[in-house]
Amino acid sequence: MAKDELFLELQSVDEFIRRPGVEALAADHGSAPVTTAARDVIARLREGVASELLDKATLRLALDGLTGAIESHLRQALCYSLRPVINATGVILHTNLGRAPLSEAAQAHICETAAGFSNLELDIETGARGQRDTHVDRLFRSLLREAVSHERRSAKPQPVSTIVVNNNAAAVLLTLNTLAESGEVIVSRGELVEIGGSFRVPDVMAKSAATLREVGTTNRTRIADYEHAINERTRMLLRVHRSNFEITGFTEQPSTAELVALAREHGLPFVEDLGSGALLDLQNFGISGEPSVLDSLRAGVDLVTYSGDKLLGGPQAGIISGRTDLVARLRANSLFRALRVDKLTYAALEATLLAYVKRDPDAIPTLKMMRLTTKEIGKRAAAIAAHARSAKLEIEIVDGESVIGGGAAPSSVLPTQLLALSCSDLSAEQLAARLRASDPPIISRIEQGKVLLDLRTVFAEQDSIVKTALTTLGQEG
Numbered sequence: 001m002a003k004d005e006l007f008l009e010l011q012s013v014d015e016f017i018r019r020p021g022v023e024a025l026a027a028d029h030g031s032a033p034v035t036t037a038a039r040d041v042i043a044r045l046r047e048g049v050a051s052e053l054l055d056k057a058t059l060r061l062a063l064d065g066l067t068g069a070i071e072s073h074l075r076q077a078l079c080y081s082l083r084p085v086i087n088a089t090g091v092i093l094h095t096n097l098g099r100a101p102l103s104e105a106a107q108a109h110i111c112e113t114a115a116g117f118s119n120l121e122l123d124i125e126t127g128a129r130g131q132r133d134t135h136v137d138r139l140f141r142s143l144l145r146e147a148v149s150h151e152r153r154s155a156k157p158q159p160v161s162t163i164v165v166n167n168n169a170a171a172v173l174l175t176l177n178t179l180a181e182s183g184e185v186i187v188s189r190g191e192l193v194e195i196g197g198s199f200r201v202p203d204v205m206a207k208s209a210a211t212l213r214e215v216g217t218t219n220r221t222r223i224a225d226y227e228h229a230i231n232e233r234t235r236m237l238l239r240v241h242r243s244n245f246e247i248t249g250f251t252e253q254p255s256t257a258e259l260v261a262l263a264r265e266h267g268l269p270f271v272e273d274l275g276s277g278a279l280l281d282l283q284n285f286g287i288s289g290e291p292s293v294l295d296s297l298r299a300g301v302d303l304v305t306y307s308g309d310k311l312l313g314g315p316q317a318g319i320i321s322g323r324t325d326l327v328a329r330l331r332a333n334s335l336f337r338a339l340r341v342d343k344l345t346y347a348a349l350e351a352t353l354l355a356y357v358k359r360d361p362d363a364i365p366t367l368k369m370m371r372l373t374t375k376e377i378g379k380r381a382a383a384i385a386a387h388a389r390s391a392k393l394e395i396e397i398v399d400g401e402s403v404i405g406g407g408a409a410p411s412s413v414l415p416t417q418l419l420a421l422s423c424s425d426l427s428a429e430q431l432a433a434r435l436r437a438s439d440p441p442i443i444s445r446i447e448q449g450k451v452l453l454d455l456r457t458v459f460a461e462q463d464s465i466v467k468t469a470l471t472t473l474g475q476e477g
């Protein structure tokens with residue numbers, strides 16, 4: 001009986017919407033979203049009454065605060081779920097944080113391309129239909145030109161062609177399906193990798209309708225293992241870069257040159273999934289052991305696949321570079337149509353590649369972050385610590401390591417200096433949660449009970465935000 005009485009108080013949504021406070025909200029945000037929010041809030045109150053969580057007094061209280069409840073519900077409903085965060089983890093290519101941040105030129109080119117029409121598939125000179133890949137193919141040609149000269153000079157030199165798909169997983173899928181459907185692909189057992197986000201070589205192989213032919217063992221595979229596995233059903237040899245782990249100790253794998261020679265002898269394409277695919281020699285950036293696209297092509301690899309948003313520092317994309325005749329086959333596969341990328345990706349990629357053509361690596365945020373010195377980072381950290389440390393919030397500057405991430409150069413670490421935080425009345429987890437709750441959220445890492453902030457991955461313009469957030473934290477209860 002009492003319940004029915006309470007339900008009566010909640011009867012008409014219309015009535016609530018006509019309250020002055022709610023009407024003011026509707027004037028600001030439009031009446032449709034306000035009505036929806038009011039309905040949701042009232043429905044929640046009805047549930048409270050039904051489950052006897054609300055009695056008469058608490059319901060009255062809730063109804064008095066109805067305008068505020070509708071407003072906060074509305075704010076949540078109308079704000080973006082995807083929003084910027086500050087990456088203080090020191091992991092440069094963090095898949096959970098969107099991998100590579102884009103250059104200013106890429107951002108600007110995305111904006112102008114997004115805002116209107118473009119010549120995406122139009123040849124402006126002739127007025128005829130064009131191909132969307134031409135916008136980046138010319139830049140790849142220029143960047144990979146040197147690949148043609150060396151090894152291939154004796155044979156008839158072929159220019160290098162490139163096409164772009166949604167991501168590297170798609171690039172591998174398209175390559176396998178085009179070159180090896182219903183046939184066999186030979187891969188070393190030491191390279192049957194899983195990359196984060198459930199890219200597993202055997203699974204992609206199965207989806208491509210090619211059959212995986214495993215050879216060798218986890219730690220040792222010889223060229224003879226590949227040779228013995230070749231039969232009339234073999235369509236290609238595949239090497240997969242072990243992006244996110246290393247095999248050390250008693251190991252062996254054939255050189256690229258041996259695999260190239262074997263593939264040629266049998267007239268088979270040799271494809272390499274490079275994963276990250278550096279377009280520059282990264283030795284100068286303190287990173288070793290990361291194969292470059294150019295090195296592979298020069299060595300005679302027929303096709304290489306790599307990501308756009310890993311070491312290249314561009315948008316999410318899968319890039320396939322190599323023999324023009326094979327790339328033409330990939331383009332002719334109807335799967336290519338399903339995996340193609342949109343104009344915004346081409347815009348971002350074109351701008352990123354232009355920075356490489358201009359030899360201006362500092363324009364690309366990921367490359368710039370890699371090149372920051374410990375001294376520069378330490379200086380910024382000290383400035384923040386001096387301002388933000390308090391009786392409650394202890395801040396030390398300690399030596400540490402940044403990592404490349406994104407499944408690139410797993411053993412390469414970059415020396416850095418970290419802000420190590422500890423708070424008298426919060427655990428490390430609680431402190432990290434507080435930092436995530438600031439606006440914009442600050443993402444840290446925890447090691448040995450300390451919250452660590454690495455400014456290598458924080459844009460210098462964001463230092464003041466970090467400083468303010470830490471100062472506030474040190475003053476709060």
Ligand SMILES: *Cc1c(COP(=O)(O)O)cnc(C)c1O
Pocket residue numbers: 167168169170195199240241242243244273274275276306307308317318406407
């Ligand atoms: C990262 C990676 C992939 C997947 O690339 P996405 O662009 O994330 O799809 C595939 N293979 C290797 C070796 C990788 O490192």
